[in-house]
Amino acid sequence: MLTIFYQTLDDKKPKWQLDRSLIGSNPGLGFRPMPPESNVESTLVWYRASDAANTFYWRDQLDQFLKPYLKQRSPEGPFIECEPGISPETGSNKVCDVKVDEWYPCVHGHGFNFNSSEGGPCIFLKLNKIFGWLPEYYNSSSVPDIMPIHLKDHIKTIEDKHGANSNKLKVVWVSCEGENPADIENIGSIIYRPTFGFDGQYFPFINTDEYLSPLIAVYFEKPARGVLINIECKAWASNIFHDRLERRGSVHFELMIDY
């Protein structure tokens, strides 16, 4: 009986998409590595930097997560290098490559910086895949007031350099900040790899085989140690609304590094 009704559905395309689907058109933001399940429903990334065994869990989590990204590339494969902001032709079965091995220090070889005696870890951010979703990008005139200044400046700079219609502006910008004044103080400087956002060429997701979600590695250069830091990261596009309670468009986690 069920099979009969399943006949009405497509294998590749969901019956309901975007706003007609319950998933909507406001993607959620996710982070990796996630705390272990035993640590019930928590978002705390807590480790002892000096203890390699202690950080193994986190590194291993990232290794597992990044595995699909590190597959052997072959020329016949679907992966292509994409120009910023330009997605592969529809129906081409090609997907834009995500080169996670080039984001030092956020690489396996460097332990994603979890064991650094001075610096903080790399936390990877990803935007939830929604079939057919396209971001509506900001330009310097449309950026909202609440956007962090460094992003506004960055957008302005690119606009000045490449013009207002540049594909380089086709980015879902990302920012991470401490939630409270103390957190802002403790968080230290942050470096985003490879750029300040998810590049436009990765959108839309149309369930192409081997599609890789764009990632951003957020490298905390020198966070305070021995204290808990509340961090909130946000994705910026004019069709992304932030709702901390429903965890849409933003993600919250805590970081705590012991000596």
Added chain:
Amino acid sequence: MMRKSSIIRTSSEAGTSVTYIKTLVKTRTPTELDQFKKEISIDDHIISLKKLQERYNTDLQDGLSRVKAGELLRLYGPNCLISSATKSRWLVLAEFLFGGFAALLWVGAALSTIGYLVSYYQDPRTPLDQLYLAGVLVAVILITGIFGYYQEAANTSIMESFKKLVPKFATVIREGNMLTIPAEELVIGDVVEIQGGDCVPADIRIIKSRSLKVDNSSITGESEMQPRSPECTDTNPLETQNLAFYSTNVIEGAGTGVVIATGDNTLIGHIAGLTSGIEPEEMPIKKELKYFIKLITALAIFIGATFFVISIALGYDFFESFIFLIAIIVANVPEGLLVTLTACLTLTARRMSKKNCLVKNLQAIETLGSTSVICSDKTGTLTQNRMTVSHMFYNDTIVDVLDESDKVNRNAEFKNLCRVGILCNRAEFKPEQEKIPILQREVKGDASESAVLKCMEILIGDVMTQRNQMTKICEIPFNSTNKYQVSIHHLQNENKHLLVMKGAPERIIDRCTTYALNGSDVNISSEKKKALQQAVSKLGYMGERVLGFADLMLSKDKFPVGFKFNTDKVNFPLEGLRFVGLMSMIDPPRPNVPNAVEKCRSAGIRVIMVTGDHPITAVAIAKKVGILSSESETIYDVAMKKSISVSKVTAEDKARCSARVITGADLREMSQSKLDSILMTFWEIVFARTSPQQKLKIVESLQRLGYIVAVTGDGVNDSPALKKADIGVAMGISGSDVSKEAADMILLDDNFATIVTGIEEGRLIFDNLKKSIFYVLTSNVPEIIPFILFVTINIPQALSVLAILLVDVGTDLWPAISLAYEKPEADIMSRMPRDPQQDKLVNTRLMSLAYCQIGFIQTCAGYVTWFFVMAQHGFFYDRLIGIRKEWDDPFTNDLADSYGQEWTYEERKILERKGYAAYFLAIVVTQICDAFIVKTRRLSVVQQGMSNWVLNTGILFVIFVAGVILYSPGVNQAMQFERVEWYTFVPSLPFGLFIIIYDEYRRYFVRNYPNGWFARETYY
């Protein structure tokens, strides 16, 4: 043992300032109650007055001394009725709130609260669903409990109705002075004065009477006036004229009496104590519910425990498994069932009250349906309670004037008889009744005179004018020593005087020398006399009260116009009269009673007559209404055939009798086991001349034999039997307040046939309750399974607790209740009463059909619909299985579906709610189909038809409600639903059709192979 009492200080004129303790409530031991059950056996009415005076140490002239009275009062306590300690109102309320089904619901509510608390302890963000459930359960308990309590609350006031009967004050003679004191302060030996309008203040022996007449209706229910005099006329204290009982009314005259019993020891005290002390039999439906609770609890615990083990084995920790256990048990509780039951019974009660059958206790309706014996009164219930002339005897022939009045031979003899009937009669129609049929008109006068008057009005017409034409000159009224009544009339036409006489036939015949026969007056030879006497006894054997009539034309010479007739010193002849005929009368059966008795017969219900009346009358009526079938023979038939007296019937003949007539005297000497065996051997039994205590004995005996007994009664003295019976039936018109309080049901028209209507309704509701319960239980399965699958194969919840509640106390309710309106599938009055041991309200067949078959199909419908909706949004079943942990983890913000889309927690929860809506819709659809199949247990729905418009409307209502719940904004959010596409119900349709077709087939086999597998295993 005293429970409640108050200390009273007297302040009356009797003024001995006695202090005594007044017991208000008393717990009576079974032995005390047994004492009450015995008939009063006293000799206070037999012994001489002198002895009486000695026994009670009193003075018949001057009464007791004040001091002595004070002492006695202190010693024996006050003269008042004391309630037997019964359950207090609070206890009754508590029983409604915590007993039986409510207990099950309380356990459910407690478990859900515990479940919530445990979950809360583990995770404070636990949704409140479990608490909602507990809240709904408590609400259901409270609403139905309080409703039931109010239904029954009236029943607890029985003692109040007794207390209304007794007088407040009494006139007493003490130390030679007449005083008015509170009746409570009367003591044994007091000499009291009573007069018309008073209420007898204690049991008294009459020592002086001035045409004293009392009305014993407060005790016997028979409202005929009875004379009271100092003579002992019968050894039976209830029959003798020299006793008057506490609480009876003095109608006319005045008298003096000595108190021989007070308070509890009086006749009414016995009855009151007994009535309030009797614990009524447990209602069969309560037993049924207990059995059902056992069944469902066992099932719930079985599933719960199995599941507990499974979840432990699956690796859940103890707490989680425990929460699952609780959830499963609670899910098994049919929340809506109690409401459904109460509503079904209430609706039936309303329907019955329209048919003159007022049910005081809802559960009694079903009891009525299981009734296997009816012990019925005769007068007023089986009969019209209206004496009517049924036969006339004149010119040597007996003529039936009741059924064949048009065939009456109107010869001269007939006219003679009628003339006497018209003239020798003091009864008169009350004015302004011209438009009412003659038989129903109200008459001033005693029962037999009214009967003659009505008969004459029907046969001759215009009785009053004829009386006016023949003016009454003088009369001697009827009295119990003469047993006749005479009057003399002036005939204007002939200018002569006519003497007319009416009375006990033997006495009349003795006074006659001639007999009007074939147009002339013949002398009464001894043979003729014998023949006349035989006519009298022939009518007597028909159970009729016979009156003889005679007349005498007085000669003009001896009694000219203006002659002064003297009735004190009789100066006219009272013998040597002319015999003109006989009239015999009977209280005829109500017209629809024979039919109703026949119905009972075919329904396997025994009808036993229990009457205080004379056995011959009882037998006659029993034959007329069919309680004794025409072919059966009693010793009275034998005696009549052989023209011998009953006592002379040989043992041989007695043994041949197929029906039994048992008199109160027989019963008194009968042992319990003997009575039991007679009740078992003889199907047709008439109890005559029985006392109320014996009625109780008969009821108890029948109950011992396993019968479910309905008893009718109207008098106060019937109330113990009414209360003891499984179903006590009081009379709405003639019944006393006390009997109405003691009964479970009141016949507003006093008609036996109404009981049968009630039984029919009771049987129907039993059948229909099965259907309601089946309907309610079926949806339990699709409600439980999602939870089981949630835990075992780790798929997301397909149905919320709130949705379960919506079905159980929402959409299921109306259809379930409307099944009470389903018409019977066959003639329910042609089958035997249900056997309470075998035919249960809810049995395993019903449970297995509801759970394992129909419920299972509904679950499939629910899941197919659910999987379909989930797939439409990207989650195919292979993705859903095993997903539970991540699905329900609020911090998993990117759970991928079958298309690779990633869902945040909130988005998933919205989808989950849409799933609930889909599954809910599937339940609603399949429950509608279920409604089509539960309409009948045996017939095809095509045979039964869809004429139950309450159900049809209910189905439309369910569709409407489901629409509102799912589609109106706000409402659906509050109910944790998400709007679904209109066609979402489609996947459940094939299953719904399958349910209908499958069950049609099942019932086809049940119908056509009554001994086949389907009938044995699935006919509920």
